[in-house]
Amino acid sequence: MSIPIYTYDAVIVGAGLAGSTAARELEKSGKKVAVITKLHPLRSHSGAAQGGINAALSHEDSIELHEFDTVKGSDYLADQDAVELMCQEAPKTIRWAERMGAAFSRNDNGTIAQRPFGGQSSPRACYAKDRTGLTLLQTVYEQALRDGVDFWDEWYAADIIYKDGAVSGVVAFNIRNQEKAIFNAKAVMFATGGYARSYKINSNAHANTGDGLSIVARHGLPLEDMEFVQFHPSGLSGNGVLISEAARGEGGKLLNSEGERFMERYAPNKMELASRDVVSRAIIQEIREGRGVGPRKDAVFIDLTHLGAELIMERLPELRDLAICFLGLDMIKEPILISATAHYSMGGIPVDKDGHARLNNTEFVEGFYAAGEVACVSVHGANRLGANSVLEALFFGRHVGKTMLKDIDGLTLHPASEEDADTMNAELEAILTSNGKERVPQLRNELQQSMTDNAGVFRTEELMVKQVALVKELRERFKDIRIDDKSKIFNTDLQEAIELGHMLDYSLFIVESALARKESRGAHYREDYTTRDDENFLLHTMAYMNKEGDISLEYMDVTLGKHEVQERTY
Amino acid sequence: MSMQAITTQQVTFNVFRFNSETDYLPYYKQITMEVTSEEVVLDILDRIKWEHDGSFSYRRSCRHGICGACAVKVNGKGVLACKERMNDMIGLFGTELTIDPVSSKHAIKDMVVDKKDFWDKHEAVEPYLISEIEEHPEMECYVTPMESEALLESDLCIQCGLCHYACPVIEINDAFLGPAAFAKAFRFNADVRDEGIDERIGIVNQPGAGIWDCVKCFECAEVCPKEVNPIEKITKLHNQTFERNDAIDNVATRHAVGFAHSIKKHGLLDEGELVRYSEGNIGVLKHVPVAIKMWKKGKIVMPWNMPKSDKLDEIKRLVKSSSTVKF
Numbered sequence: 001m002s003i004p005i006y007t008y009d010a011v012i013v014g015a016g017l018a019g020s021t022a023a024r025e026l027e028k029s030g031k032k033v034a035v036i037t038k039l040h041p042l043r044s045h046s047g048a049a050q051g052g053i054n055a056a057l058s059h060e061d062s063i064e065l066h067e068f069d070t071v072k073g074s075d076y077l078a079d080q081d082a083v084e085l086m087c088q089e090a091p092k093t094i095r096w097a098e099r100m101g102a103a104f105s106r107n108d109n110g111t112i113a114q115r116p117f118g119g120q121s122s123p124r125a126c127y128a129k130d131r132t133g134l135t136l137l138q139t140v141y142e143q144a145l146r147d148g149v150d151f152w153d154e155w156y157a158a159d160i161i162y163k164d165g166a167v168s169g170v171v172a173f174n175i176r177n178q179e180k181a182i183f184n185a186k187a188v189m190f191a192t193g194g195y196a197r198s199y200k201i202n203s204n205a206h207a208n209t210g211d212g213l214s215i216v217a218r219h220g221l222p223l224e225d226m227e228f229v230q231f232h233p234s235g236l237s238g239n240g241v242l243i244s245e246a247a248r249g250e251g252g253k254l255l256n257s258e259g260e261r262f263m264e265r266y267a268p269n270k271m272e273l274a275s276r277d278v279v280s281r282a283i284i285q286e287i288r289e290g291r292g293v294g295p296r297k298d299a300v301f302i303d304l305t306h307l308g309a310e311l312i313m314e315r316l317p318e319l320r321d322l323a324i325c326f327l328g329l330d331m332i333k334e335p336i337l338i339s340a341t342a343h344y345s346m347g348g349i350p351v352d353k354d355g356h357a358r359l360n361n362t363e364f365v366e367g368f369y370a371a372g373e374v375a376c377v378s379v380h381g382a383n384r385l386g387a388n389s390v391l392e393a394l395f396f397g398r399h400v401g402k403t404m405l406k407d408i409d410g411l412t413l414h415p416a417s418e419e420d421a422d423t424m425n426a427e428l429e430a431i432l433t434s435n436g437k438e439r440v441p442q443l444r445n446e447l448q449q450s451m452t453d454n455a456g457v458f459r460t461e462e463l464m465v466k467q468v469a470l471v472k473e474l475r476e477r478f479k480d481i482r483i484d485d486k487s488k489i490f491n492t493d494l495q496e497a498i499e500l501g502h503m504l505d506y507s508l509f510i511v512e513s514a515l516a517r518k519e520s521r522g523a524h525y526r527e528d529y530t531t532r533d534d535e536n537f538l539l540h541t542m543a544y545m546n547k548e549g550d551i552s553l554e555y556m557d558v559t560l561g562k563h564e565v566q567e568r569t570y
Numbered sequence: 571m572s573m574q575a576i577t578t579q580q581v582t583f584n585v586f587r588f589n590s591e592t593d594y595l596p597y598y599k600q601i602t603m604e605v606t607s608e609e610v611v612l613d614i615l616d617r618i619k620w621e622h623d624g625s626f627s628y629r630r631s632c633r634h635g636i637c638g639a640c641a642v643k644v645n646g647k648g649v650l651a652c653k654e655r656m657n658d659m660i661g662l663f664g665t666e667l668t669i670d671p672v673s674s675k676h677a678i679k680d681m682v683v684d685k686k687d688f689w690d691k692h693e694a695v696e697p698y699l700i701s702e703i704e705e706h707p708e709m710e711c712y713v714t715p716m717e718s719e720a721l722l723e724s725d726l727c728i729q730c731g732l733c734h735y736a737c738p739v740i741e742i743n744d745a746f747l748g749p750a751a752f753a754k755a756f757r758f759n760a761d762v763r764d765e766g767i768d769e770r771i772g773i774v775n776q777p778g779a780g781i782w783d784c785v786k787c788f789e790c791a792e793v794c795p796k797e798v799n800p801i802e803k804i805t806k807l808h809n810q811t812f813e814r815n816d817a818i819d820n821v822a823t824r825h826a827v828g829f830a831h832s833i834k835k836h837g838l839l840d841e842g843e844l845v846r847y848s849e850g851n852i853g854v855l856k857h858v859p860v861a862i863k864m865w866k867k868g869k870i871v872m873p874w875n876m877p878k879s880d881k882l883d884e885i886k887r888l889v890k891s892s893s894t895v896k897f
Contacts, residue, residue, distance in 0.1 A: 040689070042729050043637040098710040101699030101763065103718060103725045110712030128725075134636060135725055142698035176678070205631040238608060241634045295575060322634055325610070325653050441620035484624030489591045490679035493624040 003180045003421050007413070008034045008150075010404055011170050011185040013157040013212060016044035017133070017140055017390065018372030018397030019191035024144040025401030031408060033149050034183055036172050038207065038495075040153045041141045045193055045205040046372075049133025050244035050318065052115060052125025052387040053394065055090035061122040063087050070388060071563040073119045073275050074381025075522035075532065077225070077540070080561030082353040082377040086388075086395050093395045094126050102139040104128050105315075115315075116249045117386040119275040119570070125387035130246055130318045133390055140394070155181075156495060157211070158424040160188060161416055162219045165359060166366035168414035171424045175495060178488040180424070184416035187367050187404045190216070190349060190357075191397065194373035196229060198507045199342035199456065200448040203235050203242035212374045214502035216349055217509065221365065222358060222542045224376040224556070226506065227514035228346035230384055230523045231457050233279035235341025236326050237299035243319050243338055245386040247302060247331075248272040250315055254283070255301040255335065256291035262300075267570040274570035277383045277523045280340040284457045287339065294337045301335035308332075340457055344384055346523065347513075348376040350542065350556075355400030361542060361556045367411050371400040378540065381558075382522025431497045436480030440497045443481070447474055447503060455511050460527045464515040471508045475549065478504055505545065512551040513541045534565060577607045581660065584668040585618060585626070590678045598668070599623075605656050612640055612651040615669075615681070628681035635795065638728030641735075642681050643670040648732040650795040672735040688731050691747045695755040695773055700766025717762045722806075724757035727798045733790035745779045749790035749800035752781055756803035759810060771816050774807055781807045782822030824848045834889045837879025842870055 010026050012019045015037035023033045037044065056066040066087040071078050098104055098112060105113040105127050117125040128135040145151070154175045161169040161182070169184040192212030196202040217223055233254075234243040248254075254272055256262045266282040267274035283300050292298050304312060309332045312320055316331075323329050323336040349370040350358040357368040372393040379392055454467035478501060485493035519533035520526050539555040546552065581603060588596035601622055605614065612630055619626045628651070630640040635653035642651050645663040659667060669681070676683035733749040734740060740748050755774050759767045774780045781804050790800040808826060811817045817826075828847030832840040842861070846854045864870045871877075879885060 039631055039637075039639065040729075043631050043639045045632065045637070047728075048632050048634070048636050092706060092708075095707040095710045096703075096705060099701075099704045099707050099763075101701075101758075101761070103721060103761075104710075106713055106715045106718050108715060110714050110717075112710050131636070131726065134728070138725070139699070143703065145693065146696075146698040146700075176684075205637065206633060207631045239633075318636075325635070325655060326608075328655075440624070485627075487589055487591050487625070487679075489589055490627045490682045491625075492619075492627045 003182055003418050005182045005184050005416050005418075006034065008032045008183060008185045009408055010187040010189065011036065011183045012189045012191060013037075013170055014044070014191035014193060014372065014374070015039070015041035015141065015151060015153070016046035016191060016193060016372060017136055017393035018400075019189070020137075020140040020144045020149075021394060021397030022189055022191065022371060022401030022404065023149040024140065024147055025398055026405055027144065027147045027149045029405050031405065034152055034185075035149055036152045036155045036157045036170060036183065038154065038156045038175060041151055042137065043207070044137060045208055046390070046393055047134045047137040048205065048242070049136070049390045050130045050242065051246035051249065052117060052127040052132050053094060053136070053390040054117070054120070054124045054385070054387040055094045055126060055391065056087065056122070056124060057091050057094070057112065057114060057126065058122065061124055065121045066090065066124060068563050069120050070379065070385055071381070072568055073383055073385040075383055075568055076534070076538065076565045077378065077381030077521060077558055079353070079378050079559035080563060081559050082379050084561065085353055086379050086392065089395055089399070090391055093391065093398065097136055097139060097394060100139050100143045102128065103135045115246060116273065118245050118248060118273045118279070119270070119385045125246075125249065127246065130244055130316050136390060136394060156498070157215070158427060158498065159215060160219065161420045162221070162365075163414065166414060167368035169416050169420065171421045173424065173428070176490055178491065180421060182416045182418070182420055184413065186411040186413050187369065187408050189355070189369040189371065189400060189404065190374050191370070191372045192374045194345035195506055196342040196345060198447060198451050198503045198510070199229070200452040201235060201240040201339070202342035203232055203240050204343070209499035209503055210345070210506050211499060211502045213348060213509075214505040217505060217545045220544060220546070222350055222360065222544050223347060223506065223509050224350035224540050224542055225347035225378060225513070226509040226543060227517055227524050227541060228382050228522060229342055229510065230276060230344035230346060231280040231340040232343035233276055233283055233340055234302060234338040235343070236322065237294050237296075237337035237339055239326060240341035241322060241326060242341065242343065243302065243322065243336070245276070246316060247304060247319055250304070250311065251307055252302045252304045254279070255303055256286045257293045257297075258291060262286050262291070270570040275383055276386065277525070278570055280457055281525060283340050299337035299339045302338050303335040304331045305333065305335065342452070342456070344389060345373055346376065346378070346380045346382065346384055348374045350540070351375045351377055353377060354403040355396060356403070361554065369400050369404055371396040382524060427498065428494070431481070431483060431494055432486055434481055436482050438477045438481045440481055440483065440493070440500050443474055443478055444500050444503065447471070447507060451507060451510070455514055458525055458527050459514055461515065464511055467511045468508070468515065471504060471511060475504045475508075505549070508549075508551055509543050509545070513543050513553065516553050517541065538565065578604045579660065579665065581605045581656070582666045583614065583618070584666070586670045586674065586677070587626070587680055588677050589680070596674060596677065605660070607657050609656045610652055611642065611644060611649060611654045611656065611659065614656065615640075615642070615651055627679040636728060638730035641672050641730040641732045643672055644668070646670070648672060648736050648793040650730055650732070653795055672731060676735070683735075685731055687744070688734050688750070691751040692729065692754060694747060695751045696766055696770055697754045697758070699758060699761060699764050700769065701763055711763050713762055720760045720762070721757055722760065722802065724753050724760065724798060724803055726796045727753050727757070728796060730795065732793045732795060733800050736789045736793045738787060738789065739783055739785055743778065743783060746783055747774065747779050749804065752807060753798055753800040753803040756806055759807070767810070771811055771814060775811050775816055775818065777818065777820060781811070782820060821848050821853070830889060834886055836876055837882040837885040838877060840871070840873070840876050843873065
């Protein structure tokens with residue numbers, strides 16, 4: 001059976017904010033672009049972003065303050081050259097999205113409205129009610145469609161073509177009928193999103209299985225800062241679905257079972273609007289000390305009743321609806337139940353500030369780029385500030401699109417051949433024919449539960465040593481799976497198995513990187529090393545996987561700048 | 571719910587199964603499960619796949635009602651699986667539930683339907699802001715809160731397709747663009763920054779494909795999980811075509827105009843005259859048998875007996891101030 005080879009100037013995997021934005025940028029300049037996505041573009045998880053997108057637009061705010069808040073929020077692990085670039089370009093980026101059609105909420109004078117968010121010196125989050133990501137995703141997709149980008153929706157990107165230090169294409173199959181294809185291009189971009197789906201309680205979409213990370217890692221390419229997983233303070237109790245930081249930004253108060261506003265003890269100045277890692281640890285600590293609420297005592301209250309029905313209906317209507325649907329609680333009338341939920345991936349494919357993927361600390365991969373949550377630029381360091389992720393995806397999506405445009409004429413097309421699909425073919429064949437006794441949902445559940453238990457908000461050496469062994473064991477058991485569906489039409493049984501394989505691989509990166517980082521910084525909190533250790537760990541982790549699946553770690557300097565490293569308090 | 575204890579009850583599901591590769595006809599598979607008070611319909615789909623049969627396929631992603639992937643039908647009612655509480659379904663339909671795809675006609679694998687017709691129609695209405703995009707703007711366009719409210723939440727549509735596949739016109743008329751596409755057309759026509767209203771009105775004003783073939787059944791408004799209310803947007807598009815003098819003289823537009831004439835004349839609806847005006851003096855004849863039946867049951871008011879509203883003067887002034895139509 002022959003596999004068709006399609007040739008494009010650029011191929012982008014992922015059709016969320018970063019992918020669609022980059023595609024439009026290239027297509028507008030006359031390049032032929034394919035975007036491959038395992039969903040329909042409008043189903044991408046960018047659309048789930050609720051609260052806002054940061055830019056220092058107002059006279060009371062400044063670019064420098066935005067930079068400072070971001071660097072401080074990152075616990076000084078962010079690369080300051082990248083942060084400066086993003087913050088400087090933020091106002092223009094948001095206004096450009098507005099010009100393309102984004103339906104932002106407005107001030108009375110017609111300008112874009114902004115609201116306060118955690119860890120910020122000024123109300124800086126531009127918003128569209130509580131569905132900011134939705135309007136932005138729609139807008140960039142619509143304009144990319146208008147410009148004629150080829151979207152290959154419901155195609156699963158299974159591998160990259162990587163030879164001699166260069167990436168020259170993507171190997172994929174059509175989820176609808178298992179038709180296979182090779183996408184040959186001079187430039188390839190990954191914009192495949194985050195990896196919080198490896199945790200039991202998470203805010204992420206089913207699709208966020210971090211495929212892009214493992215695809216890259218299996219070729220021996222590095223992943224950066226994978227230990228930094230952000231736990232968002234306000235996931236709905238039970239299923240982890242997100243209640244936006246806008247709820248705290250608009251004035252929500254956190255209360256424990258004694259009715260105490262406990263943030264007074266953890267962050268007396270910023271209270272509920274301290275950085276996310278600080279608030280999440282406070283919540284989990286309250287629950288651990290027996291002051292949790294709800295039927296399982298595994299949550300705390302967020303009380304919004306004092307805001308009144310009018311403000312809640314105007315600014316937080318979707319959030320109210322979510323709490324009614326999943327908890328049966330109306331935030332206008334009563335406090336609702338929340339707890340920390342795995343939310344955002346600070347780590348990812350290491351790139352420079354222009355989106356070039358790193359081969360190691362000093363060299364780059366030819367023709368390979370990444371942007372959005374899958375990338376580690378790093379603008380978020382050890383902890384991302386609320387409303388900076390949408391900004392990152394939108395700004396770097398566009399910026400890296402421009403980088404590709406600049407590079408593309410200097411790159412050569414390495415012609416692909418049918419053998420480039422061998423790895424994908426072998427992977428599909430192995431899963432479809434494996435006749436073992438393990439079940440994918442069972443293994444995935446064990447992985448997710450153990451990651452939450454052993455590599456979650458609070459970490460120790462003992463728990464993580466245990467988790468390394470467990471992930472390795474699960475990887476062995478994964479070789480002995482059997483799936484029910486052997487057919488070609490919309491075989492999501494097969495897809496979930498491939499995705500689990502990815503989750504297992506990158507989870508080992510998370511745990512090995514976390515085990516070696518013997519300090520507490522941002523979202524990575526070690527109960528056995530409770531303070532930040534700048535002397536030994538003001539460094540990015542660069543992790544590599546060898547053919548045997550073992551991880552080795554190196555470290556890379558952080559790009560420091562005008563915002564001096566200092567103690568971080570809220 | 572979460573404040574109280576979690577309760578469970580036994581539910582029997584009849585699940586639509588079909589694999590277009592191997593099955594000639596669809597069939598139903600029965601599964602009985604304990605359902606907890608915390609669960610939504612998507613949890614049931616997940617459990618069918620993960621605990622009973624891995625070959626069961628459905629679309630899903632965000633699991634909180636924003637990506638639009640997981641539309642299905644429960645006992646014929648279109649729902650977004652991730653946002654529909656099982657307790658509510660049981661309350662409505664009891665403990666034996668049938669789960670179907672949004673359109674069995676379009677099913678390719680279990681709950682998964684081929685949505686090509688849906689997306690083609692989405693793209694047909696030029697679903698993007700038409701304007702010269704300023705690529706490096708120093709300022710945003712100024713849009714007042716009132717102007718932004720004019721979108722009437724049409725930008726909240728998540729393209730789940732529930733209204734599209736619930737629409738009875740789509741069912742019989744392949745050309746009809748459908749409520750989701752019309753809501754999208756309205757979303758941009760209503761945007762003060764957009765310059766594409768001429769093109770879009772040209773598209774949605776076409777006989778057969780366009781807004782005049784809507785039968786105003788309100789199914790789209792009823793089924794929409796985001797309360798976008800597509801029929802309201804269709805009506806707004808009707809108004810836009812009249813306002814722009816783009817309305818084509820046909821039975822559907824004359825129905826709207828005839829309605830207005832009747833209100834202007836009587837302050838009330840003269841149904842017989844409405845049919846005559848819409849269909850014409852010849853066309854109305856085909857309705858004579860029905861009219862006679864209705865007359866026998868006293869359902870038809872004769873023209874000379876048509877009552878008038880006692881606020882007729884006020885109504886006339888209102889109609890005069892708001893109407894732009896020329897026929």
